[in-house]
Amino acid sequence: HLAVGIGIKAAKAGHRVLFDSATGWVARLQEAHSRGKLAQELVKLRRYGLLIIDEVGYIPFDQDAANLFFQLVSSRYEHASMILTSNLPFARWGDVFGDLTIASAMIDRIVHHADVISLKGNSYRLKKHQPAAGTAQ
Structure with missing residues (x-):
């Protein structure tokens, strides 16, 4: 939610912004790679x-997807900005990328060149599904 808010603010300030999930970005790069256009897409x-x-x-x-994501x-x-969101600490990224x-x-x-923000606490999405304090279940 925070990443989207920053993206909207950046777009309103005149910056060009694109949003997708990590798997969405990899799919986009896989498609470009299959057409022989990966370098142009990047x-x-x-x-x-x-x-x-x-x-x-x-x-x-998988290995190919990890390599494409690395290329992105x-x-x-040092050319352009990224905001990445993850529920995993960096220590677990080796598991995600298989390498x-x-x-x-x-x-x-x-x-x-980053500011890393670690958010703590309960999920906002799950908050509405939890009973209020003092109410019976």
Whole structure:
């Protein structure tokens, strides 16, 4: 929710913004790769000042998907901004990407110029499903 709010604010300030889930970005890159247009797609995406990549780690990536995601992160490194959201700590990203070396290299690029925000507490989505304090179930 916070990432979307920042994206909206950036768009209203005149920045070009794109949003998708991590699996959505990988699907987009897989399609470009299958057409022999991966390099062009990465250049095109660099024209956007901000990419929001939601749900990193929600679904583990196979080796090809992990490599494509790494290329996306690498192509934007020191060129354009990203917001990534994940429920997993960086220590678990090796599991998601199936390769600790790729995960470490990606994390290095992500955090080099980053502000990392760790949110604590209960999920806002689950909050409305929990009984109010003092009420019987």
